Amino acid sequence: MRRKKMLFIGGAVLLAAVCAVLGGIKLYRVAEANRCGICLSFDDYNAENWEDYFPLFEKYGVKVTFFVTASEPTDFCYHAIEAGHDIGFHTVDHVDMSKLDEDEVYQQAIAPIETFREKGIELTSFAYPYGAYSEELNQRLLSYYKVVRGARQYQTVGKAQMRHGFVESYPLHSINHPSDEEFRESIDAILDELSRNKGAIANIYSHAIAGGDWNVTEERLEYILKRATEMGFKFYTYRELQEN
Ligand SMILES: [Zn+2]
Numbered sequence: 001m002r003r004k005k006m007l008f009i010g011g012a013v014l015l016a017a018v019c020a021v022l023g024g025i026k027l028y029r030v031a032e033a034n035r036c037g038i039c040l041s042f043d044d045y046n047a048e049n050w051e052d053y054f055p056l057f058e059k060y061g062v063k064v065t066f067f068v069t070a071s072e073p074t075d076f077c078y079h080a081i082e083a084g085h086d087i088g089f090h091t092v093d094h095v096d097m098s099k100l101d102e103d104e105v106y107q108q109a110i111a112p113i114e115t116f117r118e119k120g121i122e123l124t125s126f127a128y129p130y131g132a133y134s135e136e137l138n139q140r141l142l143s144y145y146k147v148v149r150g151a152r153q154y155q156t157v158g159k160a161q162m163r164h165g166f167v168e169s170y171p172l173h174s175i176n177h178p179s180d181e182e183f184r185e186s187i188d189a190i191l192d193e194l195s196r197n198k199g200a201i202a203n204i205y206s207h208a209i210a211g212g213d214w215n216v217t218e219e220r221l222e223y224i225l226k227r228a229t230e231m232g233f234k235f236y237t238y239r240e241l242q243e244n
Contacts, residue, residue, distance in 0.1 A: 038234075038235050039201055041064060041065040041149070042205065045069045050076070050208075053209050056222065058083075063086070063235055066087055068090055072112070088125035090126070093108065098134055105140065109144075110141075113145075127169070133166070147163075148165075153169075157203070162201050162238070170204045175214060187227065
C-alpha cells in the first residue's frame with residue numbers, strides 16, 4: 001500500500017514537472033512569436049570592411065545578412081556563415097535588373113543559385129541593386145528565392161511576410177541622413193513604431209561600415225545595435241525568419 005502511494009506521488013510530481021516544462025516551452029514560443037525584430041543587411045561586396053566589424057556584431061549578439069555581388073562563393077561567404085550570419089545574393093555584376101532581358105536576368109540572378117549550391121551555400125534571399133524591381137521580376141525571382149528585398153522605403157512587416165515575398169528595406173546611408181541628430185531621430189522613430197507592433201520586423205540596410213554618402217558609420221551602426229538590444233529587439237537573419 002505504502003509503495004503504491006509513493007508511486008502515485010512520484011507520478012504526480014513527474015506529471016507536474018512535464019506540464020511545467022511544456023507550459024514553459026509554450027510561453028517561450030508565444031514570447032518569441034511576439035518578439036519584434038530587425039533584419040539588418042549590407043549590400044554589394046565589402047568583405048574586408050565587413051569582417052573587421054564581426055567583433056562589433058558579436059559584442060551585441062547580432063546576426064546580419066550580407067547580400068553579395070559575386071559570381072561564386074568567396075572565403076568571406078564561408079567566414080560569415082561560420083560566424084552565424086547569412087549570405088544573400090545581389091547579382092553577379094550589380095546590374096539594374098529592370099533594364100535586363102529575360103536571359104540576362106537568368107544569368108545575373110538565377111544561374112548563380114546553382115553555382116553557390118554546388119559549393120555548399122544555399123541562396124534563399126535576393127536584394128535588388130538600386131532597389132530597382134518590378135512585379136514581373138518579383139514573380140519570377142520568387143520561384144527561386146524565398147524573399148526578395150527592395151532598397152528604398154521604410155516599412156514594418158509581419159513575420160509571415162518575411163517567410164516568402166517581397167519586402168522593402170530602409171537605407172541607413174549618410175546621404176539619406178546628413179546629421180547625426182536626424183539619423184538618431186529616424187532610428188528612434190523606427191524602434192518606437194516596432195515596439196507598438198507585436199512580432200513586427202523592420203528591414204534596414206547599408207553598404208560598407210564607413211564614411212561616405214552610401215555607407216553607415218561605425219558610430220551610427222553602434223547606436224542602432226545598442227538601442228535595439230536595450231529595447232529587447234532581436235536581430236534576425238533573413239534565413240532565420242524563413243525557417244521559423
Ligand atoms: Zn547594391
